[in-house]
Amino acid sequence: MYMLQNKLYLKILLYxxxxxxxxxxxxxxxxxxxxxxxxxxxSHKLSANLKFSSGTIDIYLGMxxxxxxxxxxxxxIQQHLTPYPQLTDxxxxxxxxxxxxxxxxxxxxxxxxxxxxxxxxNERVFSNEGLVEFNTFFDKFYSLNGYDKRYxxxxxxxxxxxxxxGPTQASSHMKGKATEVIGISTQYVNGNRVTLVTxxxxxxxxxxxxxxxxxxxxxxxxxxxxxxxxxxxxxxxxEAISSMLNGLSNRQSSRMMKVGGIxxxxxxxxxxxxxxxxxxxxxxxxxxxxxxxxxxxxxxxCISLILIGIVFSFxxxxxxxxxxxxxxxxxxxSEQEMVNGSTQDQHDELTAIGSMIRQLVQHNRDASIKxxxxxxxxxxxxFTNMMKGSVWAQQEPPSRILDELRFxxxxxxxxxxxxxxxxxxxxxxQESDRIxxxxxxxxxxxxxLRRYVSCYVLEAEPNLYAGIIxxxxxxxxxxxxxxxEQIKTTFEYDMIYCRMSIGIGKLYDKPGDMVKSYSDAITAxxxxxxxxxxxxxxxxxxxxxxxxxxxxxxxxxxxxxLKAGNMELLRAEVEQLLQANKNIGVSYTYLxxxxxxxxxxxxRFVHDRQxxxxxxxxxxxxxxxxxxxxxxxxxxxxTVQLLDFYRRIVSRTMAIGVSKSGxxxxxxxxxxxxxxxxxxxxxxxxxxxxxxxxxVSRLFKxxxxxxxxxxxxxVRISKxxxxxxxxxxxxxxxxxxxxxxxxxxxxxxFKKHESLSPLDYRQLHARKQSI
Numbered sequence: 001m002y003m004l005q006n007k008l009y010l011k012i013l014l015y016x017x018x019x020x021x022x023x024x025x026x027x028x029x030x031x032x033x034x035x036x037x038x039x040x041x042x043s044h045k046l047s048a049n050l051k052f053s054s055g056t057i058d059i060y061l062g063m064x065x066x067x068x069x070x071x072x073x074x075x076x077i078q079q080h081l082t083p084y085p086q087l088t089d090x091x092x093x094x095x096x097x098x099x100x101x102x103x104x105x106x107x108x109x110x111x112x113x114x115x116x117x118x119x120x121x122n123e124r125v126f127s128n129e130g131l132v133e134f135n136t137f138f139d140k141f142y143s144l145n146g147y148d149k150r151y152x153x154x155x156x157x158x159x160x161x162x163x164x165x166g167p168t169q170a171s172s173h174m175k176g177k178a179t180e181v182i183g184i185s186t187q188y189v190n191g192n193r194v195t196l197v198t199x200x201x202x203x204x205x206x207x208x209x210x211x212x213x214x215x216x217x218x219x220x221x222x223x224x225x226x227x228x229x230x231x232x233x234x235x236x237x238x239e240a241i242s243s244m245l246n247g248l249s250n251r252q253s254s255r256m257m258k259v260g261g262i263x264x265x266x267x268x269x270x271x272x273x274x275x276x277x278x279x280x281x282x283x284x285x286x287x288x289x290x291x292x293x294x295x296x297x298x299x300x301x302c303i304s305l306i307l308i309g310i311v312f313s314f315x316x317x318x319x320x321x322x323x324x325x326x327x328x329x330x331x332x333x334s335e336q337e338m339v340n341g342s343t344q345d346q347h348d349e350l351t352a353i354g355s356m357i358r359q360l361v362q363h364n365r366d367a368s369i370k371x372x373x374x375x376x377x378x379x380x381x382x383f384t385n386m387m388k389g390s391v392w393a394q395q396e397p398p399s400r401i402l403d404e405l406r407f408x409x410x411x412x413x414x415x416x417x418x419x420x421x422x423x424x425x426x427x428x429x430q431e432s433d434r435i436x437x438x439x440x441x442x443x444x445x446x447x448x449l450r451r452y453v454s455c456y457v458l459e460a461e462p463n464l465y466a467g468i469i470x471x472x473x474x475x476x477x478x479x480x481x482x483x484x485e486q487i488k489t490t491f492e493y494d495m496i497y498c499r500m501s502i503g504i505g506k507l508y509d510k511p512g513d514m515v516k517s518y519s520d521a522i523t524a525x526x527x528x529x530x531x532x533x534x535x536x537x538x539x540x541x542x543x544x545x546x547x548x549x550x551x552x553x554x555x556x557x558x559x560x561x562l563k564a565g566n567m568e569l570l571r572a573e574v575e576q577l578l579q580a581n582k583n584i585g586v587s588y589t590y591l592x593x594x595x596x597x598x599x600x601x602x603x604r605f606v607h608d609r610q611x612x613x614x615x616x617x618x619x620x621x622x623x624x625x626x627x628x629x630x631x632x633x634x635x636x637x638x639t640v641q642l643l644d645f646y647r648r649i650v651s652r653t654m655a656i657g658v659s660k661s662g663x664x665x666x667x668x669x670x671x672x673x674x675x676x677x678x679x680x681x682x683x684x685x686x687x688x689x690x691x692x693x694x695x696v697s698r699l700f701k702x703x704x705x706x707x708x709x710x711x712x713x714x715v716r717i718s719k720x721x722x723x724x725x726x727x728x729x730x731x732x733x734x735x736x737x738x739x740x741x742x743x744x745x746x747x748x749x750f751k752k753h754e755s756l757s758p759l760d761y762r763q764l765h766a767r768k769q770s771i
Contacts, residue, residue, distance in 0.1 A: 017313050027302030039265065042287045043254040045214060046267045046280055053212040054269050054278040057205055064113050065162070065183065067105055068196050072118075072187050076101040081189050083121040095131055103128035114180055114204075115142065115172065118196040120189070122153045144182065144199075145169040155195045158186050164275075167202055167230050178203065181230060206233045209278075215286040221245075225275035236260050236281075248279075256284075379405075380458045383468050387414065387460065388629055389515035402511060406454055410472040414505040414517035415484070417445055417465045418525050418632050425497035441465065448490060452483035461631040466518060471507070488534050495533035501525045501632070502536040506544075519589035520544055525632045526588045548581050548590040550597050553718045556704065556711075557669065558598065562605050563703065564666040565650045571643055574598065578639065584726070592630035595638050599625040602645055609653060616648045664689065665703045668696065669711070676715045677739040682708055716740060717753045724762045731758050 071077060076097050087095075106116050106128045117127035117137070125137040132141055138149045145168050165182040172178070180199040187194055209220040210233060222231040227245060236244075240260040247257055254267045263284040270277050378394070382401055385392050392398050402408065419441070425434070445465055446457035453469050453476060460466040469480060484502060491500055503524035505517030520539035528537045554577055561570040581594060599622075606613050617625075625641060667689050672680065685708065686693040700708050716738040723734045735746035750758050 017310065019309065019313075023302060023305050023309065027298060038287070039256070042282075043265060043267065046218075046265065046282060047253055047269065049212060049214050050267050050269045050278055050280045053209050054271055054276075056212070057208055057278075058271050060208075061183075061200065064198060064200075065185070068116070068183075068185055068198055069187075071101065071105045072185065072189060072194060072196055074101060077189060077194075081118075081120055081126075081194060083192055084124040085121065095126070098126050099128070099130055102126060113198055114170070114175070114178065114201040115199045116197070117142070118194060119152075120156075120192050120194045122156070141173050143171045144180075145171075147182070152195070152197075155184060155186065156193050158184075158195075161186060164224075166224060166228050170199060181205075202231050206231055209233065209280075213280075215282055217283050217286045219281045221279040221281070223277045223279070225277075230276065244281075245279075379456060383456055383458055383466075383514075384460065386468070386511065386514040387466060387518035398511070405456060407456075407468075407470040407511070410470055410476075411474065411507050411509050412511055412514055412517065413469045413471065413480070413507050414514055414521045415467045415469060415480075416460070416503045416505075416518070416521040416525055417467070417487075418501045418503070419463045419465075420499045420501070421463070422497055422499070429497065438463075444490075445487065448487050449483050452479040452486075460518075464631050466521070468514060477507075484536060488536065492534060498533075500534050501528050502534075503528070504536065504538045504540070506539050515589075516546055519546065519587040522630065522632060523588040526635075543585040545581075545584055545586045546590065548586045548594040548597075549584070550577065550594055551718050553714055555601050558601050559605055560666045560669055560704075562602065562646065562649055562653070565654050566666060567643075567647055567650055569666060570646050570650075574639065574643065574646075578635075588630050588632075588635070589628065591635060592638065593628040595635075595642055596626055596628050598642055599645065602642075602649055606649060611649075611652060616652060617645055621645065664691070664696075665700055668700055668708065672708075672712055672715055676712060676719065677737065679739065680712065713749055713753065717750060720746070720750060720758065721754075721761065724758055725765045734758070 080091065080094050080098055082091070084092075102116055102118070106113065115127070117125050119125045119134065122134050125132050125134055127137070127142075129141070134152075135149060138152060147165075147168065163184045165184065167179055167181050170178050170180045179202040181202060183198040183200060185196040185198075187196075205222070206220065210218075213220075219236070220231065220233045221229065221241065223245065224230055229241065232241065236259065244257065244259050244266065248255065248266065248268055253269065254265060256263065256265055258264070259266070259281055265282045265284065265287075267280045267282070268277060269279075379401070382392060382394075382398070384390075386398075429437070442457055442459050442465055445467065446455070449455045449457065449467055449469070453471060455467050455469045457465055457467045471477060471480060484504075488500075488502070503521035503526075505520035505524070508514070508517055517539075520542075523544055524537040524539040524542060527542060528535050554573070557573045558570065561567075561573055577598075578591065578594070581591060586594070599617075603613065603617070606616060621641060625638065625645070630638065668685055671685055671688055682693050682697055686696045689696070697708060700706075700711070704711065706714075719738050720734050723729055723737065727734075729737070731746070732743045735741070735743050738746075740746040740749070747757065750761075754761055756764070
């Protein structure tokens, strides 16, 4: 009773009781959301069920369509099916073989197929029941509402290979009336058009859906690509069905809505095979009872937890209050003693200890704040952005982070360590030990480096570690070299399990140039051709270009290869372009940027052809190809992905009948690139490829958008720019080498294309290289 009157005890008790509030809140949230979760679970089940049922129907219909095509391609049809008037009497005797072949196929295919017949003229119709005169067949044997004899005569002249018509009422002299969907295949047999008609039983399709239903009350609808109703197993009025279809969104696979005044869950699944849309309608009452038991269980759990919480709150409050009360009594006695002066020394000592504790708490608070500000993840992200040249988006300025890490002034250099683990590493070292080694590798390298220099180490890629080093003075490079030698010595005995390649970037005096140093280090690792287990390559010994070369001429070659559908040409052009950039010392990172640009060329080609990009290049593939940075050994894999993208473009454009004029244009551009040093004209090119000059000129202009003369000039100017940038040849010598004998003509043509003279271009390129 005394405790209940004590304010401190009541406060403690209320604190414990307040912990029950989350239970009440969570219980309410669960109570409110469990019904939604149950509906979502039912929605997933119904979607999976409908997807399975629709997939089964699509498979059977696809099998029927395939077997019908096989029937048209069978030996019996190919040998004996000819328009009836063209047959001789002996040939007409063999027509029974066609009838038996149709009957055999009818027995093989699924129950969805109601009837099969074919005809090659307007005199006779072949079916599994026999050979019937054309008019008699459609008047008496088999009539389809909305499709008279004239329609079937015109089908012989149709251009579509396969067409799926909407549902219609079929009347048969054997089966009576039935609702059916008509599938029509038209092909050439022995030089004559033949029409094969397959009728699909709508009741059989409905039965297949109902047999797989999760709930007996579920109704089904099927609509075609135009939104017309093919099948309905419900008794809903047409107005209710129309209102429901209008309320469905193409992006929603399931939705709760009122149908005919009843709350129901609507699930819609599109079919990729025939363009049909399968819809299931399940009343809410069919599954609402499943959530009731869950709701009851949640309520009882919450009540039980609240009661248990109240009991434990009293127990914990008592157990916590008693020690606090004892401490309070001790403090009151100590205060009384201090007043009497008997424990003055203890009072001073306690004051000193309290002061030290407060200082320690403040120190820990400051250290915690700094640790949170400069956590490992934040620093990894910061230095990754520096190495990749990305923008730092955090509020903390980069200069302050560098100051905190004592990266102040001096010089900056990036050093990369690439580990390639051997087979025996995975065979002889246990998995737990392998994981521990890979996790600790960064700390080992960092620990060895920071003994000598100011640095930060992060894992840039799997098994690739990047060290950012700050050298205060140039003479600190000696200590950095000693650190590298120490690392080589440390890992020397572990090389039976792996190979280590060290790449050292060039030295820069600005933190923003770290992206160049990182690119240099990666390029140094890639250019290392040594077979030793531990290798070290310094980018300062290499001629590295921090840009790449991909001219309009190169892009035009790729585009022409895509137009021609020539994968060998595309592969050769890509490999030649990569090799040319390697030969002039382009850094490994910029080779990745070159592959990105080549990918964009393919994307622009796809957009120009108005083709959908996702089937040709998925989001994951695009994310890989658009990333300009490369890790060691990734160039070949990225190149293969680029060529696969080109291959899919070629397959798609060839499949839809893209013109082969690109092949002729490729021959023209190839001839120009091989003979640009000669005195070539339109007539010489036309004679070389065996076509008329007028046709060659028009075809090239329509395909590339430029004339042959302009393209010859582009090729020559492009070659001249390479010679100006890479050689010390005189302008007159360069003019002769590219096939322009007149120096004046060359100067005029070069200035027209580049808006500056050849010498100015050479000087501009030299200034860029020095920067």
